[in-house]
Amino acid sequence: MIKNPRIYVKLDLIIIRGLESKHSVALYELMKDYQNLNRYRCEIGNFRKLMGVEDGQYSIFTMFKKRVVDKAVAEINEKTDIQLSFDLEREGRKVTALTFNVKNKPKKLTSHSDQLDGKVTERLKQL
Numbered sequence: 001m002i003k004n005p006r007i008y009v010k011l012d013l014i015i016i017r018g019l020e021s022k023h024s025v026a027l028y029e030l031m032k033d034y035q036n037l038n039r040y041r042c043e044i045g046n047f048r049k050l051m052g053v054e055d056g057q058y059s060i061f062t063m064f065k066k067r068v069v070d071k072a073v074a075e076i077n078e079k080t081d082i083q084l085s086f087d088l089e090r091e092g093r094k095v096t097a098l099t100f101n102v103k104n105k106p107k108k109l110t111s112h113s114d115q116l117d118g119k120v121t122e123r124l125k126q127l
Helices: 013-018 022-033 044-050 061-079 110-126
Strands: 039-044 082-091 094-104
Touching: 013 022, 013 094, 022 039, 022 061, 022 082, 044 094, 061 082, 061 094
Parallel strands: none
Antiparallel strands: 039 094, 082 094
């Protein structure tokens, strides 16, 4: 039995299997934790650890941003149920933290029969 189920998040394994980058998987799991807060701020050093980036790997921030952050955010926005954007926090020219904005994507009806089912459900709710 789970002692405190509120500290866990439900993840859709089908979505996770569709992600190709290990950084996308790590970022998706992290952002699902903060989905209800809509915002998550993380210092660069901590974020690198959370993404599994080793010391010395992508030591130039622009390469880290391009290969890890931008790629993971783009894949998550394309293939998952959440929408991410992020801002960089700077001290002078140095980037010190990332602030992520997390939103739920609206559920889309995929086919004509799904649309009809949705309309029927709406009609039943009105009655």
